[in-house]
Structures are given as C-alpha cells and as structure tokens.
Amino acid sequence: MIIPENLNVALTQDEEDSLRGSQGPVMAKVMQTVVLYAEAMSAERLADIEGPGHFVIPWSSPGIAPPIEMLEDLVAAGLKTKFPFTLDPRPPFDFENLNLSIEEEEAINEMYKDQTRYDELMFQLGLRDEDAYTCNPYQPEVGNIPQPGTVLAWSESACAVYANSILAARTNRNGAIIDLLSNIVGKTPFTGLITDQGRRATCLLELDTEQLPNAHLLGAVIGSKIQTGVPYIVGLDRFLGSGIRADNIDYLQELGAIIATYSAVDLIHVENITPEAMQHNRQLLREDYSTYVITDEQLDHQLFSYPNLWSDSEAKPIKCFIGCPHLSLRELHWWADNLHKTLRAKNQEKITVETIICAAPGVLRAFEADRESYSKLIDSGVHMSQACSETVFETGLCTGKPIITNSNKLRAYTTARFYPDDELLEVLVSGEDAGGEHGH
Numbered sequence: 001m002i003i004p005e006n007l008n009v010a011l012t013q014d015e016e017d018s019l020r021g022s023q024g025p026v027m028a029k030v031m032q033t034v035v036l037y038a039e040a041m042s043a044e045r046l047a048d049i050e051g052p053g054h055f056v057i058p059w060s061s062p063g064i065a066p067p068i069e070m071l072e073d074l075v076a077a078g079l080k081t082k083f084p085f086t087l088d089p090r091p092p093f094d095f096e097n098l099n100l101s102i103e104e105e106e107a108i109n110e111m112y113k114d115q116t117r118y119d120e121l122m123f124q125l126g127l128r129d130e131d132a133y134t135c136n137p138y139q140p141e142v143g144n145i146p147q148p149g150t151v152l153a154w155s156e157s158a159c160a161v162y163a164n165s166i167l168a169a170r171t172n173r174n175g176a177i178i179d180l181l182s183n184i185v186g187k188t189p190f191t192g193l194i195t196d197q198g199r200r201a202t203c204l205l206e207l208d209t210e211q212l213p214n215a216h217l218l219g220a221v222i223g224s225k226i227q228t229g230v231p232y233i234v235g236l237d238r239f240l241g242s243g244i245r246a247d248n249i250d251y252l253q254e255l256g257a258i259i260a261t262y263s264a265v266d267l268i269h270v271e272n273i274t275p276e277a278m279q280h281n282r283q284l285l286r287e288d289y290s291t292y293v294i295t296d297e298q299l300d301h302q303l304f305s306y307p308n309l310w311s312d313s314e315a316k317p318i319k320c321f322i323g324c325p326h327l328s329l330r331e332l333h334w335w336a337d338n339l340h341k342t343l344r345a346k347n348q349e350k351i352t353v354e355t356i357i358c359a360a361p362g363v364l365r366a367f368e369a370d371r372e373s374y375s376k377l378i379d380s381g382v383h384m385s386q387a388c389s390e391t392v393f394e395t396g397l398c399t400g401k402p403i404i405t406n407s408n409k410l411r412a413y414t415t416a417r418f419y420p421d422d423e424l425l426e427v428l429v430s431g432e433d434a435g436g437e438h439g440h
C-alpha cells in the first residue's frame with residue numbers, strides 16, 4: 001500500500017481517494033501504478049489527460065503486450081479510457097497482400113494466437129473503431145488530431161514526436177501498458193514535455209546542405225548526433241517554406257519519426273515552420289544550449305555506413321516495403337504517379353520487385369476511391385496493406401532475405417536495405433541495384 005505522505009509527487013484529494021480505493025480495488029491498483037510511475041519520473045504532480053490516446057502495442061505477443069489476464073481484470077472492473085484511443089497497425093494477417101511463405105504464415109498465426117481476444121478486450125477498454133489501427137493517426141481519414149496544448153499520454157515514438165512537434169500537443173513518450181493505464185485514470189506525470197521548461201530547446205542544429213536532405217537520412221544523422229533533448233533546427237525553411245503546409249507535412253512527419261527511431265528525442269522545433277518555433281523563435285533555446293552543424297558529407301557518410309545484412313549480399317531484391325510509418329494519401333499519390341512515370345520511361349508495364357505499400361485503413365479506402373490513381377498503382381504491380389511491415393520480420397523467418405525499403409526506421413529494426421525514394425523507384429522497376437554503393 002502506498003502512503004501518499006511518503007511520496008514526492010503531490011496528489012489531489014480525489015487522486016488520494018482513488019489510490020485508497022474510492023473507485024474500487026482495480027482502479028486503486030491502476031492509480032498506484034500511475035502514481036509510482038510519476039514518482040519514478042520525479043514528477044511534481046499528475047496532469048489531467050485532455051485528449052485521446054495513441055498506443056504502441058496492437059498485438060497480443062506475450063512478454064511485450066499487456067497481459068490478457070490484466071486486460072480482463074480491467075474490463076471486469078468496468079474500466080475504460082477517458083477518451084477513445086487509436087492503436088498502431090494490426091498484426092500482419094493480410095496474407096493475400098503480403099505474399100508470405102507458408103512457414104511465415106504459420107509462425108504469424110502462432111505468434112498472435114490470442115489476437116482475437118486481445119482485439120475484443122482493446123475495444124472494451126476504449127479502442128475507437130476498426131479504422132483506428134495505424135501509426136499515422138493524425139491523417140484526416142483517421143482523425144486523431146489533438147489541438148495545440150492538449151495534454152496526452154501517447155507511446156508510439158513516431159506519433160509522440162508528431163503530436164509534440166507538428167501539432168504542439170503535449171506528451172511524453174510513454175511505455176506500453178503505462179499508456180493504457182494512464183489513459184484509464186486520465187492522468188499522466190507532469191514532467192518532461194508536458195511542461196513549458198521541458199519543451200525548451202537544448203541544442204541548435206544548423207543545416208548547411210546544398211539541397212533538401214532525404215528526411216530519413218537527416219533524421220538518422222540528427223538522432224545519432226544528439227541522442228536526447230530537444231533540437232531547434234535551423235535552415236529547413238530554405239527548402240520547405242514557412243509554417244506547416246500540405247507540401248511539407250509528410251517530410252516533417254518522416255523526419256520526426258526517424259529522429260525518434262535513432263534517439264530519445266520526442267519533440268523538434270523547426271525554425272519558421274513548427275508552431276512553437278513560429279511563436280517563440282529562438283527564445284525557445286535554453287541558456288546552455290549546444291550547437292551542431294549538419295553537412296552533406298555527414299548525410300553521405302550516414303548512407304554509406306549501413307551494413308548489408310542480407311544472407312547473400314549480392315542477391316537481387318525480392319520484396320520491398322514502403323510505408324513505415326504508414327503513408328498519407330498524398331504519399332500514395334506520389335508513389336502512383338512516380339512509379340507510373342518511371343515505368344513509362346522504361347517502356348515497362350510492371351515493376352520487377354514485389355512491393356507492398358502500407359497505410360491506414362481509412363487512407364487506403366480514400367485512395368481506392370480515386371480510380372485513376374488507384375489503377376495506376378495496382379496495375380504497376382503494387383500491393384497495399386494495413387500492416388506494420390516491421391512485424392513481418394518478427395518471426396525471424398525474413399531475416400537476411402533480400403528485402404528493400406525507403407524507411408530508415410524499418411532498416412534500423414530489421415535486415416532490410418535502405419534506398420532513398422528516387423533510387424528506390426529505379427530499383428523497383430529494374431530489379432537491379434541502382435548503382436548505389438551503400439549497404440555493401
């Protein structure tokens with residue numbers, strides 16, 4: 001039993017009552033867990049959660065996911081999250097799009113054998129609807145778009161950094177399970193990125209490049225360089241214009257997701273672009289900030305440093321995953337147009353490398369409604385999926401296979417090889433390495 005007087009975190013009377021069981025024994029346990037988490041984070045108090053959650057674990061994998069027994073206890077006690085939440089993509093069960101081997105399909109069925117029950121429990125605990133499974137929930141077709149300043153408890157790293165940076169909402173990157181429990185009590189530790197001070201920039205990153213860098217490479221350079229803290233990035237507005245716009249938002253989304261992959265950074269300020277940087281400019285910088293410069297040489301070095309992890313390093317690519325994180329509708333159109341153009345330029349009808357493009361269910365539906373663009377993509381031989389491509393590798397059976405991607409996040413988590421978009425287009429059409437020397 002926790003004695004509130006022995007804690008550093010200050011609790012309100014309601015929070016203390018809940019801790020002592022005023023809302024039943026299961027809620028008391030949930031509250032205890034959240035309070036101990038706040039204590040471990042050295043939070044001065046709890047903050048009220050003001051908007052829907054987005055959680056990182058949609059699959060029932062034992063040891064990673066919240067245990068089924070715990071979820072059942074929560075449901076039996078009648079608990080659910082204060083707001084309906086969205087969740088990362090479903091396990092890769094859409095075998096018709098993913099074209100996996102029998103062994104892979106069997107392994108996936110075995111790994112996620114409790115999935116039906118897990119899904120049922122998630123719905124009972126507040127999962128919004130069938131369209132809520134994606135790692136790009138702030139697309140208009142999905143609609144989990146918090147207002148600026150909204151206090152949240154999100155967990156998926158790609159989403160937390162977007163909510164903080166692009167939407168100016170406030171969340172720390174919470175762990176799996178504590179995300180759910182925090183959203184049930186409706187409280188999260190008042191610390192880190194929830195506070196004004198925690199959102200101030202710890203370093204100034206000057207971009208000194210000739211052209212706009214690939215977002216996935218720039219993200220990896222920034223993440224690897226600073227590892228933690230809040231960067232204030234200068235120089236991107238030369239290429240991206242001012243403010244958040246339809247023609248730069250996908251770039252910024254990918255940049256944030258990759259920085260968060262390579263570091264513990266969950267908020268970026270981009271001069272003249274992101275909302276808090278637009279409002280406060282360099283006043284966001286702390287007094288003791290450090291300065292870094294990012295050059296073309298560093299970006300090239302990043303690309304060429306990636307090892308080739310294929311079992312046969314000379315093999316031709318057999319499969320490609322695009323959409324980690326899930327693509328927006330704009331990006332689906334970009335791939336449809338550019339694959340079509342590249343094929344026409346080569347007098348070819350279909351791509352050579354089997355390609356799967358992943359996006360949210362609602363985004364895929366909206367894309368399908370545009371028959372012309374949809375036909376372009378499907379006719380070129382692309383498959384579309386709602387899955388998370390990384391989970392396809394979780395069985396271990398894909399490891400070392402000649403798989404390629406445009407995602408530096410997928411590359412970081414698996415043995416897939418990374419190609420920037422323009423190079424990838426060539427590889428997909430020709431089936432050959434585009435002459436790049438990276439990854440060897």
Ligand code: F3S
Nearest residue numbers: 135324325388389390
């Ligand atoms: Fe999304 Fe899975 Fe990549 S959750 S960000 S597709 S690792």
